[in-house]
Amino acid sequence: MALLELRNVTKCYNSASTALSDVSFSVREGEFVSVIGPSGAGKSTMLRCINRMIEVTGGEIYFDGVIVSKLNKRDLRKLRTKIGMIFQHYNLVDRLTVIENVLHGRLGYKSTLAGVLGRYSQEEKGQAFRIIKFLGLNEQVYSRCDQLSGGQKQRVGIARALVQNPKMILCDEPIASLDPNASKIIMDHLRNVSTGMGITMIVNLHQVNVALKYSDRIIGVNKGKVVFDGSPAELTPERIYDIYGSESGDLIVDLGERNAS
Numbered sequence: 332m333a334l335l336e337l338r339n340v341t342k343c344y345n346s347a348s349t350a351l352s353d354v355s356f357s358v359r360e361g362e363f364v365s366v367i368g369p370s371g372a373g374k375s376t377m378l379r380c381i382n383r384m385i386e387v388t389g390g391e392i393y394f395d396g397v398i399v400s401k402l403n404k405r406d407l408r409k410l411r412t413k414i415g416m417i418f419q420h421y422n423l424v425d426r427l428t429v430i431e432n433v434l435h436g437r438l439g440y441k442s443t444l445a446g447v448l449g450r451y452s453q454e455e456k457g458q459a460f461r462i463i464k465f466l467g468l469n470e471q472v473y474s475r476c477d478q479l480s481g482g483q484k485q486r487v488g489i490a491r492a493l494v495q496n497p498k499m500i501l502c503d504e505p506i507a508s509l510d511p512n513a514s515k516i517i518m519d520h521l522r523n524v525s526t527g528m529g530i531t532m533i534v535n536l537h538q539v540n541v542a543l544k545y546s547d548r549i550i551g552v553n554k555g556k557v558v559f560d561g562s563p564a565e566l567t568p569e570r571i572y573d574i575y576g577s578e579s580g581d582l583i584v585d586l587g588e589r590n591a592s
């Protein structure tokens with residue numbers, strides 16, 4: 332069953348730039364989808380349209396039975412509790428501790444006053460501690476986030492998304508600032524969360540080899556259009572060329588590594 336559907340979505344930031352052009356696809360519950368494409372292709376714009384951080388110019392987005400663009404402020408807030416988000420630069424509050432940052436994931440469920448006062452139930456705190464432990468951060472629970480490595484910060488980002496009890500997590504280049512070791516840990520966690528908890532993942536990536544390894548499905552974007560939508564096995568050198576054009580040379584070498592392994 333489709334959890335998310337984009338129908339003919341268009342986004343123009345101004346008359347000179349069309350960031351998304353007639354984008355249509357749907358995503359099933361529990362699917363792990365990577366979105367790849369060259370810089371400026373529209374990957375971030377697409378992710379941000381899904382939870383309405385950015386308003387679409389045309390077309391419709393359906394999520395969990397509702398039309399996202401038609402929601403009023405209150406219903407949009409409710410929708411956003413079901414959609415977690417992870418960012419390249421983590422978007423944590425550096426001077427706060429790991430547990431405080433993770434509990435911020437519950438803010439969407441609270442009145443502004445309860446949020447400002449940091450009022451969380453025992454149940455919420457218990458869940459946050461369990462998730463922190465699950466992500467291997469129990470020794471850092473009370474560390475300030477500015478004392479963590481990039482990989483640890485991103486695990487806090489995942490924990491904050493998970494305490495929302497989301498149906499889907501949008502990941503905008505979650506490993507772009509990490510070294511290969513930390514990248515593997517983060518991608519393994521995202522895959523485990525998807526498979527083990529049935530949470531749908533949409534992950535923007537620059538690394539084709541990572542998309543090939545972890546995804547159920549890959550969507551390739553070029554100049555705001557979907558130019559590939561298929562399984563990792565279907566991503567042939569020709570299709571990589573369709574997505575990346577003349578930049579595709581090194582990426583096809585990556586593909587050679589897949590075929591060799």
Ligand SMILES: Nc1ncnc2c1ncn2[C@@H]1O[C@H](COP(=O)(O)OP(=O)(O)OP(=O)(O)O)[C@@H](O)[C@H]1O
Nearest residue numbers: 344345348350368369370371372373374375376377
């Ligand atoms: N706020 C904005 N105002 C005007 N144009 C924008 C804005 N944000 C993005 N764009 C343009 O929209 C297009 C798509 O940008 P977007 O950031 O979505 O691409 P991307 O594929 O995520 O790129 P990258 O991989 O470099 O992050 C680009 O041409 C970009 O310059």
